[in-house]
Amino acid sequence: MDKTIQVIINDIKETVTENTTISQLIIRYKEGDADLIVEHNGRFVYPRKYEEIILSHDDRIEFINPNFGG
Amino acid sequence: MGESRQTRSNTIVFCESHFMEIDQLSSQEVIRYKRQIVIPAFGEKGQKQLKRANVFIAGLGGLGAVSAYYLAAAGVGRLKIVDKDHVELENLNRQILYSTRDVGRPKTESAFEKLHALNPLCRIDAQKAEIRKDNALELIGDCHIIVDATDNLETRKCLNSVSVARQIPFIYGGIDGFTGMVTTFVPGDTPCLECLFPETSAATKKVGAMGPVPGMIGAIQSLEAIKICLGMKDLLKNTLLCINGMDMGVKKLNLRKDPECHLCGIQDQCGKY
Ligand SMILES: [Zn+2]
Numbered sequence: 357m358d359k360t361i362q363v364i365i366n367d368i369k370e371t372v373t374e375n376t377t378i379s380q381l382i383i384r385y386k387e388g389d390a391d392l393i394v395e396h397n398g399r400f401v402y403p404r405k406y407e408e409i410i411l412s413h414d415d416r417i418e419f420i421n422p423n424f425g426g
Numbered sequence: 427m428g429e430s431r432q433t434r435s436n437t438i439v440f441c442e443s444h445f446m447e448i449d450q451l452s453s454q455e456v457i458r459y460k461r462q463i464v465i466p467a468f469g470e471k472g473q474k475q476l477k478r479a480n481v482f483i484a485g486l487g488g489l490g491a492v493s494a495y496y497l498a499a500a501g502v503g504r505l506k507i508v509d510k511d512h513v514e515l516e517n518l519n520r521q522i523l524y525s526t527r528d529v530g531r532p533k534t535e536s537a538f539e540k541l542h543a544l545n546p547l548c549r550i551d552a553q554k555a556e557i558r559k560d561n562a563l564e565l566i567g568d569c570h571i572i573v574d575a576t577d578n579l580e581t582r583k584c585l586n587s588v589s590v591a592r593q594i595p596f597i598y599g600g601i602d603g604f605t606g607m608v609t610t611f612v613p614g615d616t617p618c619l620e621c622l623f624p625e626t627s628a629a630t631k632k633v634g635a636m637g638p639v640p641g642m643i644g645a646i647q648s649l650e651a652i653k654i655c656l657g658m659k660d661l662l663k664n665t666l667l668c669i670n671g672m673d674m675g676v677k678k679l680n681l682r683k684d685p686e687c688h689l690c691g692i693q694d695q696c697g698k699y
Contacts, residue, residue: 402624402682423633
């Protein structure tokens with residue numbers, strides 16, 4: 357069985373498998389908005405880095421849907 | 427007496443023929459702006475700086491109606507307002523420049539009237555046009571600040587390209603239902619819109635909107651524009667302010683420039699700043 361870690365996503369504790377990337381997390385949580393804004397441990401993540409960043413235990417992730425209405 | 431004229435490019439311009447020297451404040455102006463001039467960080471100096479300012483407002487919907495109103499009222503010297511739409515009944519729950527009798531009129535025409543009535547000392551250039559890649563540079567012209575009051579990512583990207591190319595501060599605002607967000611992009615100093623949203627797939631969709639939310643965001647955008655005119659340092663730079671009206675949650679997200687951004691990253695590498 358895969359090892360798991362705990363991370364906090366939008367203030368809610370979640371369990372994910374080790375070596376999960378931000379890209380995989382986006383798919384898992386169905387954050388399908390192509391223009392999603394992601395914050396990782398208080399730092400903004402460039403979209404092109406989503407596949408590179410591997411989550412660690414206790415990491416904090418914020419998914420923010422952009423507002424494009426005017 | 428002043429005069430209003432329609433130009434060939436469908437622009438309505440009001441020219442106040444007794445317009446004072448740009449570096450002077452008339453006695454009327456001193457009275458009109460008294461309540462802000464008394465603010466120590468503002469003063470007569472700030473009022474004169476506002477008078478010299480030339481601000482572009484892209485879009486006259488929920489956000490643009492509010493920022494245009496506050497910027498005209500504050501005494502910005504020139505406002506260039508651009509929108510392609512006509513006033514619709516469904517706009518009136520939030521777009522405070524328009525009345526029921528304006529339904530069917532071009533927004534630029536109605537906005538021009540209201541803003542001119544509010545402050546005839548502010549020169550209003552109102553142009554009914556769609557902002558596109560091929561005309562954004564020309565529309566923005568010699569404006570010092572771009573206030574984004576559009577309703578889609580594509581148009582915002584057109585504005586952002588001009589902001590980066592011409593190094594003009596770009597105040598992004600957006601709303602969706604109970605939530606809204608705002609940040610000030612300053613080329614060379616902050617990321618640009620493209621650093622945040624490199625994808626271009628977002629389709630334009632009509633989102634839910636009620637007055638107080640674009641009211642808050644548009645007011646913050648106009649405050650940012652005023653602060654830029656006054657040369658104030660503490661702008662919403664590198665910070666995305668997100669407001670959730672549902673629970674009154676406010677979050678400040680730290681933004682960073684993407685060194686590989688195909689727009690501002692390339693500019694940096696070429697040493698254009
Ligand atoms: Zn950029």
